[in-house]
Amino acid sequence: MKCTKCGGRAVIDLKRHNSGFCKEHFFEYFENQVRKAIDEFSMFGLRDRILVAVSGGKDSLVLWDVLMRFGYQADGLYIDLGIGEYSSASSQKVRDFVLARQANLRHVSLEQDYGYGVPEAARRLRRAACSPCGLSKRYIFNREALEGSYDVLATGHNLDDEAAVLFGNVLRWNTGYLGRQYPVLEEDPGGLVRKVKPLIRLTERETAAYAVLQGVDYIVEECPKAIGARTTLYKQLLNDLEIQSPGSKQQFLYGFYERGHDSFEASRDVALTPCTECGQPTTREGLCAFCQVRSRLLTVRA
Amino acid sequence: MPASQNSIRVFMTIPQRREWELHGRQSVRKILRQLDLNPEGVIVIHHDTLLTPDEMVENGMEIEVRSAISGGLP
Numbered sequence: 001m002k003c004t005k006c007g008g009r010a011v012i013d014l015k016r017h018n019s020g021f022c023k024e025h026f027f028e029y030f031e032n033q034v035r036k037a038i039d040e041f042s043m044f045g046l047r048d049r050i051l052v053a054v055s056g057g058k059d060s061l062v063l064w065d066v067l068m069r070f071g072y073q074a075d076g077l078y079i080d081l082g083i084g085e086y087s088s089a090s091s092q093k094v095r096d097f098v099l100a101r102q103a104n105l106r107h108v109s110l111e112q113d114y115g116y117g118v119p120e121a122a123r124r125l126r127r128a129a130c131s132p133c134g135l136s137k138r139y140i141f142n143r144e145a146l147e148g149s150y151d152v153l154a155t156g157h158n159l160d161d162e163a164a165v166l167f168g169n170v171l172r173w174n175t176g177y178l179g180r181q182y183p184v185l186e187e188d189p190g191g192l193v194r195k196v197k198p199l200i201r202l203t204e205r206e207t208a209a210y211a212v213l214q215g216v217d218y219i220v221e222e223c224p225k226a227i228g229a230r231t232t233l234y235k236q237l238l239n240d241l242e243i244q245s246p247g248s249k250q251q252f253l254y255g256f257y258e259r260g261h262d263s264f265e266a267s268r269d270v271a272l273t274p275c276t277e278c279g280q281p282t283t284r285e286g287l288c289a290f291c292q293v294r295s296r297l298l299t300v301r302a
Numbered sequence: 303m304p305a306s307q308n309s310i311r312v313f314m315t316i317p318q319r320r321e322w323e324l325h326g327r328q329s330v331r332k333i334l335r336q337l338d339l340n341p342e343g344v345i346v347i348h349h350d351t352l353l354t355p356d357e358m359v360e361n362g363m364e365i366e367v368r369s370a371i372s373g374g375l376p
């Protein structure tokens with residue numbers, strides 16, 4: 001296959017764009033797509049301080065890499081979730097990345113800083129690991145962004161992640177979630193940081209390809225708790241559709257952003273109050289959801 | 303295990319480590335079809351570059367098929 005732009009040997013075929021690109025023109029395409037998402041949704045500017053949530057996986061490291069390449073002030077935030085070998089290997093990838101690029105990293109250890117790890121929390125709460133893990137990550141992302149005075153928190157969610165979540169939300173008609181699924185979530189003066197997803201115009205295959213070609217060394221292994229996750233099933237279904245009908249995933253997702261999302265967006269009329277324990281915003285009286293779970297975890301042990 | 307001169311060695315590391323030995327010149331597309339993998343969900347790595355589905359693979363070559371799908375809660 002030949003590069004659509006220069007006729008050189010293509011390293012990737014992009015049926016949804018009717019193109020193929022050589023390495024150089026793939027980088028150009030990829031970076032243009034990130035720029036386009038940032039501009040289209042007015043995500044941030046060069047003066048903003050950006051905190052990038054990094055897991056050691058391809059998407060978040062590629063996002064961080066590209067933002068630094070563009071000259072943005074982007075620091076990383078890594079959370080050690082205490083998931084055995086997976087956590088030690090992923091934290092090593094992040095450390096190597098930071099060292100090679102002289103980047104700034106905020107490092108949080110769930111075990112050392114908050115007193116529990118994800119597997120232990122799942123066991124004690126008798127819940128799937130992703131439940132306490134998701135709660136902890138959302139909490140720490142917001143808290144670290146506020147404490148570090150960042151203007152915005154960026155995550156590496158890509159087109160496949162967002163299309164799969166959208167599919168799941170439509171399948172169950174989770175109208176509340178549909179109203180909140182958007183590439184930008186504005187800040188709440190009550191203490192919620194602004195959140196953005198600059199990779200929504202790129203598929204997972206494209207971010208993996210960019211990582212390999214650009215030499216971004218990421219953790220290929222999955223979190224052991226992710227095996228069998230429902231999102232993975234939706235991604236496979238959507239990829240089967242994509243092969244038969246290229247462009248389906250982006251049509252589904254962009255169409256929702258353009259014509260679907262607004263109908264579900266409810267005004268956030270619930271006021272946020274500070275948690276009595278940690279001061280982070282919550283819709284409840286007293287403890288926030290995170291502090292409630294954490295206090296349960298720490299007392300069961302005592 | 304280095305690729306032998308009279309076969310193509312294909313390996314994957316996730317979700318499990320798997321290896322195949324194939325014989326004779328064939329396209330990446332054909333290899334993926336034999337392994338029942340959707341080209342939309344993987345990248346095919348050879349040395350430090352990527353192969354598109356129409357590229358031909360020959361005996362003596364080693365390629366990695368890497369899943370691009372990550373799971374879990376975002």
Ligand code: SF4
Pocket residue numbers: 081118129130131133134223224225226373374375376
């Ligand atoms: S798969 Fe689940 S447990 Fe693993 S990192 Fe993701 S959310 Fe956490």
Ligand SMILES: [Zn+2]
Pocket residue numbers: 003004005006007008021022023024025
């Ligand atoms: Zn080119």
Ligand SMILES: [Zn+2]
Pocket residue numbers: 275276277278279280287288289290291292
């Ligand atoms: Zn709290």
